[in-house]
Amino acid sequence: MDLRILILMLSAWFASCVDFSPVYEWHKLDFAWPSQESRQQAVNQSFKQEQIQPRYMAASGDKLFFSLRRQNGFPSTLVWLPTDTASKSPNLNPFPSWQVNASTNDICSGIRQPKTLQVDTKGRLWALDDGDKGSCPPKLWIFHVENESVAFVHQFPDGMFDTSTDHWKTMNDMVLDEYDDDILAYIADGRSEQLVMxxxxxxxxWSVETGRVGLQSIALSSNSRLLYSNEFRGTRLFSISVDDLRSGKTSVELNQIGDWTSRSVYSMISDSDGVLYSAFYEKSFIHQFDSRDVFKEESFHDEGKTLRAVGRMFSFALDDSRNFWLMVVNEIAGQKFYKLIKTSLATKPISTIGSQTTIALPELDFCKENSGVCKNGGVCVSLSEQEGKYLCDCAENSFGQHCEVLQDTPVLLSEQQGALRPGSMNTVFEWDKMDFDWPSEKTRADAVRDGSYYPGKLPPFYLAAHGNRIFLSFSRYEGVPVTLASLPMTNALSVSPKLNPYPSWLMQKKGYCSVLQDIRGLAVDSLGRLWAVDNGQDEKCRPKLWIFNLGDNDRLERVHEFPEHVVRRRGPRWLTEIVLDESPDDTLAYIADSPGSAARLVVFSFNQRRSWRVPNQFKDMDALAISPLNLYIGGTVSNEVRSVPLKDLRTGARYPAVMFVGNKTAPSRRMAMDRNGKLFFDLVMKKSIATWNTNSSLAEDNFYTDVNVIDHWPFLFAFDELNNLWMMTIISARQLKYKMFKVEHGTDEFLSNTDADLESCRLCENDAVCVSLSEQEGHFRCECAENFKGHLCETSLKQKQEPSLVRVVKVDPDDF
Structure with a gap:
C-alpha cells in the first residue's frame, strides 16, 4: 500500500473518536522489558510484537489492567498501563511482577492465560486464569493492587471445567457480587452449560446448571439484583436472579429478555444505572441496552469503516469516576495499530420509562418530646447530634409497616368501621355439578365422548363481578372446554345456574390463536371493561391481554399480544393475577408472571398500547392487590407480604422500591382490596380467609374458615363496583362442589377534618373537588367530581402539622 494512503487512513482512524477523548496511540505495542538482552532472548523464542492482543480490561485508581493472549516468547499475560503519563505510547508493565508472569511451560505456579478482570471495592484485582490445556489447571487470582502482591489463589476442582482437547478454554467472563459478609464471583462457562460460582x-x-444454555459474557446490575448473560455464540440475552444464586440453588432459570442484532457478545459491562454495553465478535461497534426499560438495542460507539472488523477489536472498563475506557485494535495493510480513548458517563442523561419525573427526598419527620404526633406506631426519639430535637422513629422490636411515614403521605389514623362480617353472608348459588349452557344436548354428548369435556371436573381459577354478571376463568386442563364463562348475579332462575361461555362458544376453540386459549386473572375497570389475562398455549399461541366492553354488548375493545422480551413464548410462563391502576391520564394493568422462582411483574399501558417488565425479580408472586398508594404482593411459597409504591410504577422509576410489609401465618393464592383499605387474603394451608387493615401494621383478623374446602385452590373472591364481596368456595369430595356467597359491604366512608374550612379542603388530591357537608354547616370534604372515571379520587386530606382527624361513615344497620 502506498505510504501516503496508509498515513491518511491512520489519521482518519486515530481521529475517529466521536464523544471520546484520545489518551494513547501505538503503531506497535511492546513491553517495558527489564533489559534489551531479555527482549532479544524473547525474540529468539519467537516473540512478535504484532501478536500482542489485549483481551479484557479493568480500571483501578491510576492503573489500567489488561489480559493478553499468551503467545510464544511473551514475558507477561497480565499487564498494566498508567491512566496518565507524558508518553503518548507507553509500554506495557507486567503485573504484579515478571516472576508471577513467568512463561516457562513447566511453571504452573504463575499466571498462564488470564481472561476477564475485575476490581472489587477494596481495590483488589481479580483475574480469571484459564490455565494450560492438560497441564496447568484453571485458577482464580486475587491481587492487592496497592502493593502489587498476591492476596489469594483458588484452584478450581478437577472436573469443574471441561479441559479436554475439544472443549478447552470455556471460561469466558466473570463479575463480582459484593454484599455484607461475602463476595461472590459469577463465572460464565460457555460449552459446559453452567455458571461457576x-x-x-x-x-x-461450585457449579450451577443453566438449563442446557452455554453462557458467553455476563454483567451484573446491582440495582435490579439481576445477572445478565449472553448466549454462547448466539444472540439471546438472558437475566438470572441474583437472589437465586445467593441462596445456593444448584440450577437457575434463564429469563430471555431480548435478542441482539449480532451474534457472539464477547464482552459486556454494566454501569451504575443498569445500562449494558456489549461488544460483538467481528463487529466494529459497541451497542448498549438500558435494562430499566424493555429491550431496545442502541448504538454507543461505532468505529465505522475506519476499523477492519476482525475478531475482538475492543476491550473496555469503567472506573470509579464513571469514565469509560476503551482500547481499540485495528489492522491496516497487514499491520496492527492501537488506540486508547475514554469518555465520561457522569453527565450522561438518565432515561426513565414514561415521563421525566423528579421525586423529592422526604424531609425528616421532627416531633416534640411526648407529643404523640408520630404516625403508624412511631415514637418520638431524641437526636443526639441535635440537642433538643426529636425525630419520629420505629419503636424497638417494631415489625409494622413503615412507622416513620412521610409527612405528605395520606394516612388513616382511626380504625375503620363497617368491616365485613361472616354473619352478613348470603348464599347465592350452589352446585353439586357445574355445567355449561351447551348449544344442544348432542354437542355436550359429543364433547363427553371425545374427551374434550369431563363433567364434574371444572375448577375455576379467578373471579370478577360487575353489573349483573359474575365472570369465572378456567385453566385449560384436559377435559375443560371453556376458559372464560359468565353467570347472572341473581338466583331468580336457578340456584345452580349453568355457565355461559364468554363472550361466545366460538371464542373458546382450543388451539386457534385468534380466540381465547387459557384465561387466568380477571379485573373490571371503572368504565365497565373486563380485562382478561390469557396465558396462551405452549409455543403456538402467544400470551395476550383481552379487554371487553361489558356496557357495549361485550364488544372486544382491544387485544394486546405480549412481546417475547416481556413474556416468553418458549419455555415456562405462568401469567396469573391482574390488578388495575386507574388515573385520569392512563390505566395501567399489573400482571404477575410466576413461572418459577424468578417471578416478574408485567405492566401494560392502555393509552400507550405497550407492555414492559419491571426489572425487579420476586421469588414468589401469585397474589396481587392494589390500594391508592401501593401494589401489594403475596405468594404461595412464602408468608411474606411486600409492597411497591404506585408512584414508582407510574413514573417509570429505574428500579421500583420493594418494601417488606410483614408476614402472614400462611401463604396466599388470592388477595383483594376493598375501597376502604382492608386487604382480604386466603390462607391456603389454614383453609381460611383473613383480613388486614393496611392503615396499620400487618395483623390478621379471621374472616372465614371452612375445613372442607380443597387444599390447593380453596377460594375465589372479588369486589364488585358497589364494594360487595363475591366469594366462591370449592368443596373437596368425590367430585367437586361449589358455593357462591355475597357479602354486602354497604359503607361509604371518608375522612373529614373537624377544624377544616374551605382553605383546607383545597388540598384535595387525585382530582377530587371540595364539597360542602350539608349535615355539618361550614365544613367541607374532598369528593369525586361528577362523572369522574378515575381511581378513588375521594382521598383523605393532605396531612398538616398536627391534624385532628375523625372518620365520618354511613353504615347500613342490616349489615350487622
Missing amino acids: FSLSRFES
Whole structure:
C-alpha cells in the first residue's frame, strides 16, 4: 500500500473518536522489558510484537489492567498501563511482577492465560486464569493492587471445567457480587452449560446448571439484583436472579429478555444505572441496552469503516469516576495499530420509562418530646447530634409497616368501621355439578365422548363481578372446554345456574390463536371493561391481554399480544393475577408472571398500547392487590407480604422500591382490596380467609374458615363496583362442589377534618373537588367530581402539622 494512503487512513482512524477523548496511540505495542538482552532472548523464542492482543480490561485508581493472549516468547499475560503519563505510547508493565508472569511451560505456579478482570471495592484485582490445556489447571487470582502482591489463589476442582482437547478454554467472563459478609464471583462457562460460582468467605467454588444454555459474557446490575448473560455464540440475552444464586440453588432459570442484532457478545459491562454495553465478535461497534426499560438495542460507539472488523477489536472498563475506557485494535495493510480513548458517563442523561419525573427526598419527620404526633406506631426519639430535637422513629422490636411515614403521605389514623362480617353472608348459588349452557344436548354428548369435556371436573381459577354478571376463568386442563364463562348475579332462575361461555362458544376453540386459549386473572375497570389475562398455549399461541366492553354488548375493545422480551413464548410462563391502576391520564394493568422462582411483574399501558417488565425479580408472586398508594404482593411459597409504591410504577422509576410489609401465618393464592383499605387474603394451608387493615401494621383478623374446602385452590373472591364481596368456595369430595356467597359491604366512608374550612379542603388530591357537608354547616370534604372515571379520587386530606382527624361513615344497620 502506498505510504501516503496508509498515513491518511491512520489519521482518519486515530481521529475517529466521536464523544471520546484520545489518551494513547501505538503503531506497535511492546513491553517495558527489564533489559534489551531479555527482549532479544524473547525474540529468539519467537516473540512478535504484532501478536500482542489485549483481551479484557479493568480500571483501578491510576492503573489500567489488561489480559493478553499468551503467545510464544511473551514475558507477561497480565499487564498494566498508567491512566496518565507524558508518553503518548507507553509500554506495557507486567503485573504484579515478571516472576508471577513467568512463561516457562513447566511453571504452573504463575499466571498462564488470564481472561476477564475485575476490581472489587477494596481495590483488589481479580483475574480469571484459564490455565494450560492438560497441564496447568484453571485458577482464580486475587491481587492487592496497592502493593502489587498476591492476596489469594483458588484452584478450581478437577472436573469443574471441561479441559479436554475439544472443549478447552470455556471460561469466558466473570463479575463480582459484593454484599455484607461475602463476595461472590459469577463465572460464565460457555460449552459446559453452567455458571461457576466462587465464595471468598468460604474459599470454595461450585457449579450451577443453566438449563442446557452455554453462557458467553455476563454483567451484573446491582440495582435490579439481576445477572445478565449472553448466549454462547448466539444472540439471546438472558437475566438470572441474583437472589437465586445467593441462596445456593444448584440450577437457575434463564429469563430471555431480548435478542441482539449480532451474534457472539464477547464482552459486556454494566454501569451504575443498569445500562449494558456489549461488544460483538467481528463487529466494529459497541451497542448498549438500558435494562430499566424493555429491550431496545442502541448504538454507543461505532468505529465505522475506519476499523477492519476482525475478531475482538475492543476491550473496555469503567472506573470509579464513571469514565469509560476503551482500547481499540485495528489492522491496516497487514499491520496492527492501537488506540486508547475514554469518555465520561457522569453527565450522561438518565432515561426513565414514561415521563421525566423528579421525586423529592422526604424531609425528616421532627416531633416534640411526648407529643404523640408520630404516625403508624412511631415514637418520638431524641437526636443526639441535635440537642433538643426529636425525630419520629420505629419503636424497638417494631415489625409494622413503615412507622416513620412521610409527612405528605395520606394516612388513616382511626380504625375503620363497617368491616365485613361472616354473619352478613348470603348464599347465592350452589352446585353439586357445574355445567355449561351447551348449544344442544348432542354437542355436550359429543364433547363427553371425545374427551374434550369431563363433567364434574371444572375448577375455576379467578373471579370478577360487575353489573349483573359474575365472570369465572378456567385453566385449560384436559377435559375443560371453556376458559372464560359468565353467570347472572341473581338466583331468580336457578340456584345452580349453568355457565355461559364468554363472550361466545366460538371464542373458546382450543388451539386457534385468534380466540381465547387459557384465561387466568380477571379485573373490571371503572368504565365497565373486563380485562382478561390469557396465558396462551405452549409455543403456538402467544400470551395476550383481552379487554371487553361489558356496557357495549361485550364488544372486544382491544387485544394486546405480549412481546417475547416481556413474556416468553418458549419455555415456562405462568401469567396469573391482574390488578388495575386507574388515573385520569392512563390505566395501567399489573400482571404477575410466576413461572418459577424468578417471578416478574408485567405492566401494560392502555393509552400507550405497550407492555414492559419491571426489572425487579420476586421469588414468589401469585397474589396481587392494589390500594391508592401501593401494589401489594403475596405468594404461595412464602408468608411474606411486600409492597411497591404506585408512584414508582407510574413514573417509570429505574428500579421500583420493594418494601417488606410483614408476614402472614400462611401463604396466599388470592388477595383483594376493598375501597376502604382492608386487604382480604386466603390462607391456603389454614383453609381460611383473613383480613388486614393496611392503615396499620400487618395483623390478621379471621374472616372465614371452612375445613372442607380443597387444599390447593380453596377460594375465589372479588369486589364488585358497589364494594360487595363475591366469594366462591370449592368443596373437596368425590367430585367437586361449589358455593357462591355475597357479602354486602354497604359503607361509604371518608375522612373529614373537624377544624377544616374551605382553605383546607383545597388540598384535595387525585382530582377530587371540595364539597360542602350539608349535615355539618361550614365544613367541607374532598369528593369525586361528577362523572369522574378515575381511581378513588375521594382521598383523605393532605396531612398538616398536627391534624385532628375523625372518620365520618354511613353504615347500613342490616349489615350487622
